[in-house]
Amino acid sequence: MTTLGEYTVIASLIIAWIPALTLILAVGIQELVIPLEAWSVFRPDLVLIGLFYWRLYRPDRCTIPLVFAIGLLVDTLSGTALGLNAFSKTFLLLLISRFGRRLRVMEFVYLLPLILAAALLDATLQMVLMSLLKGVYGRWPLLLGRPVATLLIAPLWFSLLIYIHHWWLEKV
Amino acid sequence: MTAVIVLKQQSRQTVLASLALLAALLLLTLSPTAGSNSFLGNGRDLLQELALDGIGPLLRLFQTPIAASHSVYERIQGWQRIEQENHKLKLELDRLRSLGVQAEELSLENQRLRLLLGMRPHASVQEVVARIIGNSSSAFARSFLVDAGQEEGVAPDATALGITAQSGGGLLGRVIQTSQHTALILTLPDFNSRVPVLIQRSRVRAIVSGRNKPLLEMEFVPKGSDIRVGDLVVTSGVGGVFPKGIPVGRIQAIAATEETGLFHLISVQPVIDFDRVEEVRLLLQTEPDEVPNEVAEDQATPPKIPAPKTSSQKIPTAEERRRRDTSGQHGANGHRTADIQVTQR
Numbered sequence: 160m161t162t163l164g165e166y167t168v169i170a171s172l173i174i175a176w177i178p179a180l181t182l183i184l185a186v187g188i189q190e191l192v193i194p195l196e197a198w199s200v201f202r203p204d205l206v207l208i209g210l211f212y213w214r215l216y217r218p219d220r221c222t223i224p225l226v227f228a229i230g231l232l233v234d235t236l237s238g239t240a241l242g243l244n245a246f247s248k249t250f251l252l253l254l255i256s257r258f259g260r261r262l263r264v265m266e267f268v269y270l271l272p273l274i275l276a277a278a279l280l281d282a283t284l285q286m287v288l289m290s291l292l293k294g295v296y297g298r299w300p301l302l303l304g305r306p307v308a309t310l311l312i313a314p315l316w317f318s319l320l321i322y323i324h325h326w327w328l329e330k331v
Numbered sequence: 332m333t334a335v336i337v338l339k340q341q342s343r344q345t346v347l348a349s350l351a352l353l354a355a356l357l358l359l360t361l362s363p364t365a366g367s368n369s370f371l372g373n374g375r376d377l378l379q380e381l382a383l384d385g386i387g388p389l390l391r392l393f394q395t396p397i398a399a400s401h402s403v404y405e406r407i408q409g410w411q412r413i414e415q416e417n418h419k420l421k422l423e424l425d426r427l428r429s430l431g432v433q434a435e436e437l438s439l440e441n442q443r444l445r446l447l448l449g450m451r452p453h454a455s456v457q458e459v460v461a462r463i464i465g466n467s468s469s470a471f472a473r474s475f476l477v478d479a480g481q482e483e484g485v486a487p488d489a490t491a492l493g494i495t496a497q498s499g500g501g502l503l504g505r506v507i508q509t510s511q512h513t514a515l516i517l518t519l520p521d522f523n524s525r526v527p528v529l530i531q532r533s534r535v536r537a538i539v540s541g542r543n544k545p546l547l548e549m550e551f552v553p554k555g556s557d558i559r560v561g562d563l564v565v566t567s568g569v570g571g572v573f574p575k576g577i578p579v580g581r582i583q584a585i586a587a588t589e590e591t592g593l594f595h596l597i598s599v600q601p602v603i604d605f606d607r608v609e610e611v612r613l614l615l616q617t618e619p620d621e622v623p624n625e626v627a628e629d630q631a632t633p634p635k636i637p638a639p640k641t642s643s644q645k646i647p648t649a650e651e652r653r654r655r656d657t658s659g660q661h662g663a664n665g666h667r668t669a670d671i672q673v674t675q676r
Binding site for chain 1: 344347348351352354355356357358359360378
């Protein structure tokens with residue numbers, strides 16, 4: 160009985176970190192696992208989908224410091240300017256938090272255009288910041304590739320997160 | 332009360348978000364380019380290192396099946412590549428086989444033509460190609476009659492080389508009698524034939540004698556000499572009758588018993604197939620003053636050919652030859668004695 164109780168405590172501690180772990184996993188997959196020779200403009204933003212989901216359905220597990228740290232991790236691993244993804248992802252988190260209550264009641268299919276809009280906003284923010292602060296100008300056609308890839312992969316990644324959410328986070 | 336808590340939470344989140352955004356902007360403004368040597372640059376490198384170390388095990392878990400699938404894909408690609416390469420190599424092999432056959436044909440043709448027309452072992456030695464017109468092989472003698480004689484410069488003791496497409500050139504025997512337009516050749520298998528030889532590999536000297544059998548016999552090879560089955564036997568040049576280095580045969584069997592005494596009993600398979608030879612090359616002697624100086628200088632060991640015998644000898648009849656062979660008083664017997672004396676010397 161004692162052993163079961165210990166296991167329960169350990170499991171509850173790990174489970175509390177599941178959203179964070181899925182976000183870290185998303186960073187790892189999108190920045191390291193997907194081969195570099197793949198066309199980078201079509202690399203999906205799995206972190207964006209993850210934080211969208213968790214901020215909607217488990218906002219208590221997807222906090223601002225966590226998203227800020229995840230953004231810094233993306234910047235670090237991708238080699239972009241430090242703070243770029245941290246800023247854009249934190250900003251998006253604020254927006255999702257602002258409209259989260261309305262969005263939670265929507266069907267998943269209706270969320271897909273919002274994910275596309277969030278990805279486009281993320282790309283725009285990053286381009287504006289880079290052009291203003293670093294003097295680096297991007298090209299719109301290339302910036303559109305990532306939101307489209309994110310939209311295409313969103314159903315699959317969303318399904319995986321729903322599965323993790325229901326079978327690991329809620330039932331265990 | 333609840334509203335106050337929500338408001339407090341919202342304001343707390345707003346503060347947190349503002350701080351995070353400000354921090355991000357600050358980092359963006361101050362962040363150096365990757366690799367630059369500054370405080371923020373070093374901090375970034377350290378952070379990157381820590382992130383990679385931390386995220387590594389988690390990624391490895393997901394990378395393993397991906398790497399395995401990559402490995403399977405590469406293996407399948409490898410099989411396809413091997414199959415293509417195998418097909419290519421088979422085509423190449425077919426091409427090389429046909430080339431090999433062509434090369435063999437050309438080699439044989441070249442060998443035959445060189446022997447017939449142009450091959451000269453030594454510049455000082457002239458040769459005459461003659462056709463075999465008579466074969467006196469019997470239980471007591473093995474000799475050939477050829478259509479070249481004194482008129483063509485053929486003299487007794489002239490070396491006769493056999494020409495066959497299968498074996499190329501090799502020692503056939505020596506001329507023992509000549510007439511105006513014919514010459515009689517004592518072949519190696521003849522019972523009266525003795526040829527001083529050496530084993531090409533080990534340079535062991537010996538005498539090859541005929542036994543009226545297809546195989547020759549090698550004599551005077553002491554037990555313990557370095558000889559092996561398959562060794563090539565060539566003329567040693569000792570005695571001055573045969574030029575040095577002409578192939579005679581290959582050792583086929585070696586026996587060393589108490590009955591053989593101090594020597595081996597060695598069987599030699601002749602290079603020339605005496606049943607199939609049709610043409611012979613007769614090496615003629617050349618007067619010393621006929622040899623150009625530069626050619627004479629180039630020759631390391633020119634064959635010493637005895638002076639031609641000018642006496643006109645008639646070609647013996649079969650009866651005469653049989654009488655001579657059995658008595659051993661004339662012709663071949665005399666040459667055999669000379670060879671043995673030279674060898675012993």
